[in-house]
Amino acid sequence: MKKRIRLRLLLYFSISMLVFALFIGVIFTSLFSRHNLDVHKASLEDQAERIAFALVTLPAGLEGVAGGHGNMQMGRGFAYYLQFLNILAPDDYWIISPDLEQVTLGLNLDEVSYKPLPEGAVELAKAALAGQNSFSESLGSLFGKPSITVATPLRTLDGKILGAVILNEQISDVQGATTNGLLILLFSIGVAIVLSAAVANLLAGRFTNPLRKMKLAAQRISAGDYLAKTEVSQADEIGELALALDDMAEQLHLASQASARLEQQRRDFIANISHELRTPVTVIRGSLEAISDGVVSEPARVAEYHEQMLVESVYLERMVNDLLDLARLQNPDFAIEMQKVDLREITADAVRSGERLARPKGVTLRLDVSGQDFAIQGDYSRLRQMLLIILDNAVKFSPSSAEVSIRLERLADQIRLSVRDQGSGISAEEMPYLFERFHKQRSEANKTGTGLGLSIAKQIADRHGITIEVASEPGQGSELVFSLPIAS
Structure with missing residues (x-):
């Protein structure tokens, strides 16, 4: 056997x-x-x-x-x-x-x-x-x-x-x-068959040895050792199979690392989101109890508590909406309303909303437009949401009184939109995971982030056929470039 x-x-x-x-x-x-x-x-x-x-x-x-x-x-x-x-x-x-x-x-x-x-x-x-x-x-x-x-x-x-x-x-x-000649021939053929069988046994061994090595490697891979190698190198179909098996092991190793990282991010996200959800709920409940029990009765203090509960409820709503948006966008059956829209108008609308986010830090948003006719096929509200997420991140990671540059230009075969900040930049280690779910840059500037914003923006871009390029160096800021197809 x-x-x-x-x-x-x-x-x-x-x-x-x-x-x-x-x-x-x-x-x-x-x-x-x-x-x-x-x-x-x-x-x-x-x-x-x-x-x-x-x-x-x-x-x-x-x-x-x-x-x-x-x-x-x-x-x-x-x-x-x-x-x-x-x-x-x-x-x-x-x-x-x-x-x-x-x-x-x-x-x-x-x-x-x-x-x-x-x-x-x-x-x-x-x-x-x-x-x-x-x-x-x-x-x-x-x-x-x-x-x-x-x-x-x-x-x-x-x-x-x-x-x-x-x-x-x-x-x-x-x-x-004739019989004598035939006997000599049969004897010669018999000797040749015996010798050939010995040679065939050696050749069969050389043929099956790589298969045995691949079997052992496959068993190690199935046991979870994704660093296992077949150690087979030959220029034929068996060599190609061994190379494919080694490549599969490498991909499984990378997938295993990605899965472990995603699981860790999921746990971190659950811990963070639990904390973030608990915080506004605790604040709202404490404020309501204080008002209900008469601990706070002065009108000015009651108004202050009402304002705090409103802020916390807005934050809570935002977090829940982000989770719902991401779930909907990742569902292939979820349809977005595609129609002819003007990207210049969407960008200007997003910049106006972003200025309210930038004002507390003294960050300036500067929009430059080059060219005419920025018509594209897309969902106005989703594209505005994508740009607001990018602008929010740019403002969040920019130092006080910095400038965020937004440039919109019409090229011969596409429309290009770039957003550049003067923040701390993105490390090379984080770059491959920038748009993954639950990924969150661990810094003081991002302590209130949920790790869902860029993932939502990437899903919106994918739904519109938009490519995103990221250029960043630590300490030199970051630039995100969006390439959009022109509406036919």
């Missing part, structure tokens, strides 16, 4: 090798058999021609053979030669007369006798008497076993044909050579 891929690779490789060996064996057997047959045919033909040459060159060897039927006289050399052939291969050759009869030795060495050829050998003999070498593989029944038969003419030096020689060889001799 633990090495199924490795065993499967070995099995596939072994099956491939066996199929290949079977294919090679069949092809080899066919080609080698045909080659052996051709070689034996050539050898048999050469033997037949040598016998024929020896017979026709014997002194006075074939005069009687070629002369006619019956007991005829022949040369002693011819007789001795036939007797020698009978001793070597009594059943593997025939001497054929011009009358298509088999010539054999008589009882005496100087006599010959004739007997009719079997029907199957007549066509072969005719071809030889016509001056052509001929072959047949169908005369095995005449010789008692499957064989190859060749017939060659007995031609004198001056070209006269005196008869023919038929020579036969058993096919089992040819098949024996």
Whole structure:
């Protein structure tokens, strides 16, 4: 079970090798058999021609053979030669007369006798008497076993044909050579398969080792160790998979850190919001109890308590509204009223409202407008809310008597709005989390903040297709640049 891929690779490789060996064996057997047959045919033909040459060159060897039927006289050399052939291969050759009869030795060495050829050998003999070498593989029944038969003419030096020689060889001799060659091939293939299986096992190990490493890394990742690495580096699909797994672990590590940070921010927010909600409620309740119990009865003091309760209720309302706004904006089903509006008018309205926020600190809001036609598609109230959040933050983090610069300009393909303050700036560590929920800069200037304002502004910008760029350096102030699409 633990090495199924490795065993499967070995099995596939072994099956491939066996199929290949079977294919090679069949092809080899066919080609080698045909080659052996051709070689034996050539050898048999050469033997037949040598016998024929020896017979026709014997002194006075074939005069009687070629002369006619019956007991005829022949040369002693011819007789001795036939007797020698009978001793070597009594059943593997025939001497054929011009009358298509088999010539054999008589009882005496100087006599010959004739007997009719079997029907199957007549066509072969005719071809030889016509001056052509001929072959047949169908005369095995005449010789008692499957064989190859060749017939060659007995031609004198001056070209006269005196008869023919038929020579036969058993096919089992040819098949024996083929069988030996096939056994050698099978042995070689068997050795090759064994050696290849060993090599395949090593290669399969190299293939599965990266998978094993990735499995161990995946187990560590699933156990929560997002710093685990596969330690696999190779330029192929497995390497790409390992790289993707390492990248996933890195992303999970970052997500885990972000989740932990978000959870901490959520806890801080709940603690802060609980405190912020408790404070105005406590103030309002204490003031009401003091008035109700008659502790405060003077009209001036009662009016003062009423004013304090109003301020606290406004703050409480603002906090609740921020929570509701953020919840609505983060809901994709929440629709905003998109219509053609003038961004210059919205900006001027937001600046007028922002001046009331800036007046207690002596901060000046300066608006510069460059260009004409600032029409965009958007929700007037939401865009004004976004700008007020930005202006409120700019005023909040600006020192007393500072200036906040707002610049609105029309470009060829977009409208750009920038807000620059002279505050303490934003650190590089805080920059990636500036628009996250519950994120709150921990400083004296932001002690009353809820950590929801910039998150609300970002949600409004996203709903309008607005991009926000932030440029800031600690101690040098901050600048937020909004790029808005022009209304079609």
